[in-house]
Structure formats: C-alpha cells, structure tokens
Amino acid sequence: MNDISVLTGGRAGDGINSAGLLVAHLFNHMGYQTYMYFDYPSLIKGGHNFTITRAADQKIGAHRDRCDYLLALSQDSIDLHRELIHDSTVVLFDSGRVQGDGQGIPVEEILNAEKAPSVMGNSCIIGAFAKAAGIPFKVVETVIWRQIPKDPEKNLIIARRGYDAVGEKRVIPRAGDTCCPLLTGNEVIGLGLLHGGLDAYVAYPMTPTSNLLHFLAGTARDFPITVVHPENEIAVMLMALGFSYAGKKTAVGTSGGGFCLMTEGFSFSGASEVPVVVVMGQRTGPSTGLPTYTGQADLQFILHAGQGEFPRLVVAPGDPEQAYVWSSIALSLAWKCQVPAVILVDKTLCEGTYSLDEKAIVVPDTGEPEPAVDSGPYRRYEITGNGISPNRHPPSRDAVIKVNSYAHDEAGITTERADMVVIMTEKRQNKARALKGETDLLECVKTYGNKDASTAILCWGSTLLVCREVAESRGIRVIQPVVLSPFPEASLKVALSGIMDLISVEENADGQLRTLCSQHGIAVNHHIAKLDGRPFSVEELEARLKEAI
Numbered sequence: 001m002n003d004i005s006v007l008t009g010g011r012a013g014d015g016i017n018s019a020g021l022l023v024a025h026l027f028n029h030m031g032y033q034t035y036m037y038f039d040y041p042s043l044i045k046g047g048h049n050f051t052i053t054r055a056a057d058q059k060i061g062a063h064r065d066r067c068d069y070l071l072a073l074s075q076d077s078i079d080l081h082r083e084l085i086h087d088s089t090v091v092l093f094d095s096g097r098v099q100g101d102g103q104g105i106p107v108e109e110i111l112n113a114e115k116a117p118s119v120m121g122n123s124c125i126i127g128a129f130a131k132a133a134g135i136p137f138k139v140v141e142t143v144i145w146r147q148i149p150k151d152p153e154k155n156l157i158i159a160r161r162g163y164d165a166v167g168e169k170r171v172i173p174r175a176g177d178t179c180c181p182l183l184t185g186n187e188v189i190g191l192g193l194l195h196g197g198l199d200a201y202v203a204y205p206m207t208p209t210s211n212l213l214h215f216l217a218g219t220a221r222d223f224p225i226t227v228v229h230p231e232n233e234i235a236v237m238l239m240a241l242g243f244s245y246a247g248k249k250t251a252v253g254t255s256g257g258g259f260c261l262m263t264e265g266f267s268f269s270g271a272s273e274v275p276v277v278v279v280m281g282q283r284t285g286p287s288t289g290l291p292t293y294t295g296q297a298d299l300q301f302i303l304h305a306g307q308g309e310f311p312r313l314v315v316a317p318g319d320p321e322q323a324y325v326w327s328s329i330a331l332s333l334a335w336k337c338q339v340p341a342v343i344l345v346d347k348t349l350c351e352g353t354y355s356l357d358e359k360a361i362v363v364p365d366t367g368e369p370e371p372a373v374d375s376g377p378y379r380r381y382e383i384t385g386n387g388i389s390p391n392r393h394p395p396s397r398d399a400v401i402k403v404n405s406y407a408h409d410e411a412g413i414t415t416e417r418a419d420m421v422v423i424m425t426e427k428r429q430n431k432a433r434a435l436k437g438e439t440d441l442l443e444c445v446k447t448y449g450n451k452d453a454s455t456a457i458l459c460w461g462s463t464l465l466v467c468r469e470v471a472e473s474r475g476i477r478v479i480q481p482v483v484l485s486p487f488p489e490a491s492l493k494v495a496l497s498g499i500m501d502l503i504s505v506e507e508n509a510d511g512q513l514r515t516l517c518s519q520h521g522i523a524v525n526h527h528i529a530k531l532d533g534r535p536f537s538v539e540e541l542e543a544r545l546k547e548a549i
Contacts, residue, residue: 002032002057004172006129007067007084009050009077010122012043018148019071019122020051024182024353025143026126026135027055031176035465036353037063037535042291048076057175061319061354061465065539068170069133071125072098073107090169092128094121103132103166110161116154123148123155127162134171137163183356185349186212188320189279190219192327195363197335199248200226202240204233207292208347209253209281233258237265237276244274245403247393249331251277256285256298263305269340270310270428272403273381273389277331282346282461284533293533294347296461296507300515302342303485309425311432313341313439314485318446318464320354325363326482329442332366337435338388344484346507348462348535364442379410383423387430436486444488445495448478454500455549458524460484460513463505466536470545481513489520501525503548505541 004027008019017038024034032055041047052063067084070077072093078085078100085091091102096109105128107121123144130140140159148155183191190212193201203213217227226248230236236252243250254262259280269276282298284290302314315330317323327343334341370390378399382389389410394401402412407424409415446464449456449471456477459467464480471478479495481488496502503526504514511527518524526548530536536544 002055002173002175003064004032004055004069005064005067006053006069006071007050007077007081008053008071008073008122008125009048009081010073011045012040012047012049013045013119014049014073015119015122016040016049016051016073019126020053021182021353022122022126022143022147023051023053023129025147026130026139027053028179028182028355029139029143030055030135030172030174031179032056033059033179033355034182034353035060035062035355037348038351039534040292048074048080050077050081059355059357060469061352062469062536062538065537069129070102071129072100073121073125074098088170090132092125092132092166094125103128103169105162105165107162110158110165114154114157114161116158120155120158123159124162127159128166130159131163131166132169134168180355180357182353183320184211184351184353185320185323185345186351187215188323188354188356189327189343189345189350190215192324193251193277193331194219194223194225195324196328196331197249198225198251198331200228200240200243200250201253202228202230202236202243202250203253204230204236204258206233206253206255206258207281208283208294208350209255209279211351212253212279233261234265237262240276241265241269241272241274244276245393249335251279251331253279253281255281255283256301257288259298259302259305264307266340267306267308267310268405270306270312271308271405273338274403275334275338276340277334278340278342279327280342280344281350282344290533292347294462294507294535295533296346296463297509297512299344299460299484299508299512302344303516310428311337311339311435312485313337313339313435313483314344315341315483316344316461317349317482318459318461318480320349320356321360322482323349324356324361328363329366333435333438336366336369336388337431337438338369338391339431339435344461346462352462366438380412381408381410381424381427383410383427385430386434387427387432388434432486439483439486439488440491442483444481444483445491446480446482447495448480450475450477452498453477454498456496456499456502457545458502458504458513458517459506463507463536466538466541467505469538470541473542474545484513484516487516487520489522492517492520492522496522501549503528503545505536506530507535
C-alpha cells in the first residue's frame with residue numbers, strides 16, 4: 001500500500017500543530033486516509049514540538065518509526081529525529097535556523113520580504129513540501145483558504161514563495177478523490193454528545209480535553225446548548241449536577257487530576273441518582289506527571305471512584321467512529337438509567353487527528369426513559385422492579401422533587417432507618433442489573449483480524465488501531481472490550497473462544513485490563529506495557545509482540 005509519513009518540527013509558538021494539520025489536509029485532498037500525532041511539551045514558548053502526519057490508502061491510526069519527509073523549522077527537528085531518517089527521506093529546512101543535509105529554504109528572508117509574521121514560516125515550509133511531493137499548488141490554495149481563517153491571502157503568498165524555492169523530490173501519487181472529513185477525537189466526542197441530545201457542557205480546561213471545551217463553545221452558536229467554564233473542577237461537577245437536576249442532559253470534561261476533585265460529586269450523582277457524563281481524558285501520571293502526554297493508568301481509579309457502592313457506566317472507545325457512537329450512547333444510557341457515566345479516553349485519541357469514516361457510524365437506538373406519571377404524590381426514589389424511578393424536573397405542577405445525597409426514603413427525605421438503607425441499597429443493585437441489561441443489548445466487545453487464530457491481542461481504548469494494524473500483518477486476532485463497566489464477561493468469553501495465547505497491550509505498568517479480566521476468571525498470558533507517555537508505533541508493537549509470542 002501507499003504509506004507516507006511526514007514529520008514537521010519546530011518550537012512552541014511556530015504553529016507546528018497547524019502545519020501538521022495542513023499536511024493532513026493536503027493528503028486528504030489527494031484521496032488518502034490520514035492520521036496525525038502531535039507531540040509537545042508543557043510549554044507555551046520554546047521546547048520542541050512535532051507532528052507526524054501519516055497517509056495511506058487504507059484506514060490507519062498509528063505512526064511509524066520512519067519519516068519520508070522531514071520539515072524542520074528548528075535544529076532540534078533534525079537532531080532529535082535522526083533515527084527516523086532513511087536513505088530516501090526528503091529533508092526540507094529553514095536555512096536561517098537549521099544546518100543539515102537536504103534542501104534549505106530561506107524562510108526568514110521570504111517572511112521579511114513579504115513583511116509577514118514569523119508564524120507564517122509554517123506556510124512557507126508547507127508550500128515547499130507540496131512542491132517536493134509533486135502536489136499541485138491548486139490543492140495548496142484550496143487547503144489554505146479552507147483551513148487558515150486569518151489572512152489566508154498573505155499565507156498563500158508565503159506558501160507560493162516556498163513552493164517556488166524547491167524542485168520535485170519524491171512525488172506522492174494521487175490516491176483518489178477527496179477522502180473522509182478530518183477531525184480530532186475531541187471534536188468527534190463533541191459531535192457524539194450532540195447526537196445523544198447534549199444540553200449543557202461544563203468544564204475547566206485541562207489537557208487533553210481542553211479542546212473539547214473550545215469546540216463545544218464554538219458549536220453553541222449553532223446548537224441550543226449551554227457551555228460554561230467555572231473556576232475549578234469542584235464547581236464543574238456541582239454545576240453539572242444542577243443542570244441535570246433541572247432536566248438538562250449534561251456532560252463535563254477533565255483529566256485525572258481534575259477528576260480527583262470531582263469524585264465527591266461523582267459519588268453524589270450515584271447516591272442522588274442525578275445522571276452526569278464525564279469525558280475523562282487520561283494522561284501520564286501519577287499527580288501532574290506529564291501533562292501533555294498519554295497513558296492508560298486511570299482505569300482502576302475510574303471503576304472505583306467515589307465513596308460507597310453505586311452503578312456506573314464506563315465506556316472506552318478506541319477509534320473516532322467508536323468515539324462518536326459511544327459518546328452518544330453514554331449520554332443516552334446515563335439518563336435512561338439515572339447513573340453517572342464515564343467516557344474513558346486519552347491524549348492519543350483526544351488530540352489525534354483522523355480520517356472519519358461517516359458510513360461506519362451507526363448509533364443504536366437505546367430507547368427513552370420511562371416518563372413520570374402525573375398522578376398521585378410524586379416520589380423521586382419510588383421503588384420499581386428495575387430500580388429506576390420515574391424522573392421529573394422542576395418546575396413540575398403539584399410535585400416536590402427532592403434529591404438527596406444522604407440516605408433517604410422514596411420521597412427523598414433524609415433517614416437513618418436500617419430497613420430503608422437496605423431498601424435503597426437493593427434499589428441501586430437492581431438498577432445495576434438494569435444497566436447491565438441495556439449494555440448486553442449492544443456490541444460491547446469488538447473482534448478484528450483473523451477470527452480463526454489461536455493467538456489474540458487484548459486491548460482497550462486508543463491502542464486499538466495500532467493493535468489492529470499489527471495483528472493484520474501477523475494474522476492474529478484483536479479483541480477489544482468497549483464497555484468496561486458493567487463488565488461484559490459473557491460477551492468477552494465468547495469472543496475469546498478458541499484463543500490459547502492472550503496478550504494484553506496497555507499503556508500502564510500493572511496491566512489494569514488484565515487485572516479486571518482476572519477478576520472475572522479470564523486469564524491473560526502476557527502483558528505488553530508502554531510507560532513513557534508516547535503511543536506505540538507500528539514497529540515498536542511488532543517487535544514487542546514478537547518477543548511475547
């Protein structure tokens with residue numbers, strides 16, 4: 001298959017993310033499936049930022065340990081990535097900042113001649129890349145007009161100067177017509193929440209979900225949603241519960257450190273049966289850890305967060321299509337079953353850019369909550385067969401709608417009666433069974449690759465796409481539980497039928513999914529861990545898998 005990787009590097013402030021996205025959109029217009037990984041330190045200025053934009057003629061979602069083009073706006077962009085350069089790599093660099101082998105472009109001279117700001121240097125280097133790759137300038141014009149809202153005319157002049165400064169080096173053939181839309185994982189999650197009926201989104205910005213706040217704030221101009229940025233994560237959760245009590249389908253966004261502050265409110269949701277959805281973007285911990293890097297070490301935390309026992313829905317989508325579908329489902333089921341729900345993602349998925357296959361998105365109908373009957377005195381915690389009480393919201397005629405985080409009776413009145421405490425505990429247990437019944441109707445476990453293979457990779461979340469690519473090359477199976485609570489034990493055991501060698505691939509040290517499986521009688525033979533905050537590359541996972549097998 002055609003498989004091209006472009007590394008674009010520079011300093012924070014050089015617009016490297018934007019430059020990588022421009023490369024992705026150029027590939028998109030050439031008919032390629034595209035994935036972009038963005039690597040950056042927790043700095044506003046300085047440091048080394050880079051993107052790896054990969055394009056292929058089939059679906060991808062992982063980067064490779066090589067680059068075919070290296071676009072360098074700083075010396076570090078060459079010095080720190082020499083292991084990715086091979087004999088046919090085309091190196092294009094800013095000759096005013098960088099020394100190296102390849103083609104220098106006088107970026108600073110061009111910017112000065114056109115009286116352009118330094119950030120437009122990325123347009124210059126992108127223009128040079130397009131010429132070196134044989135991409136018609138008409139495609140560059142289309143991409144810049146669509147993707148650069150601020151002064152596109154000046155950016156086009158700069159890009160043209162870069163285009164004319166080099167010759168063709170390694171021509172990228174057209175793969176077809178314009179491909180799928182390019183979206184970040186955060187944007188897809190936002191669209192999935194909107195599909196599920198989102199009314200309000202509350203968040204304090206924290207990587208990697210900060211861009212979800214910005215995206216939904218932008219869509220609030222076109223959708224009837226309320227977006228609020230309170231002063232901290234405690235306020236976020238309490239405000240979200242207030243929205244939910246008032247009848248608004250509400251989600252919050254955070255990362256591990258922010259969710260620590262939300263856990264009391266999360267438990268409040270479980271006790272009061274006021275639903276809320278948490279978009280929990282994992283990054284490297286513990287504590288502040290690596291704020292701008294990825295990880296999968298918060299699974300056990302999410303499964304047990306909050307004091308006491310109460311049902312919760314936890315879903316971990318692994319690609320953008322799943323992110324759309326399961327974000328919608330999480331919102332719908334949280335309100336149908338009156339439970340807190342968590343969409344457990346990570347930096348790789350949240351901030352990665354993907355070609356979204358719209359045709360692969362099919363959101364199942366999960367049904368609507370049972371309506372409250374307007375007859376007789378209203379009891380917010382009325383005992384029902386499935387543990388789910390009819391839910392009404394203020395203002396509601398002739399009804400007192402009382403919610404309570406204390407032990408309470410059916411009307412919501414605080415009580416310490418022993419029998420009522422038992423009744424309400426059993427009510428929550430019944431609701432947990434009802435939630436399990438809902439998820440059992442869905443495809444909670446996905447299987448890919450060779451379904452006759454006796455060896456399988458077990459993965460969750462964003463490791464799915466790299467696992468799929470490696471498994472297909474080796475002729476083995478991939479098994480991915482998407483729902484992690486309630487745990488889909490029966491479905492997972494069916495998916496594991498015939499498997500003799502099961503290998504978990506996780507970005508944590510302890511094998512948290514492996515531990516969860518063992519609690520349900522499912523043995524995992526090997527554990528491949530990734531601990532440095534970076535996602536697996538295709539070559540790295542291939543080598544680690546070879547060692548395990």
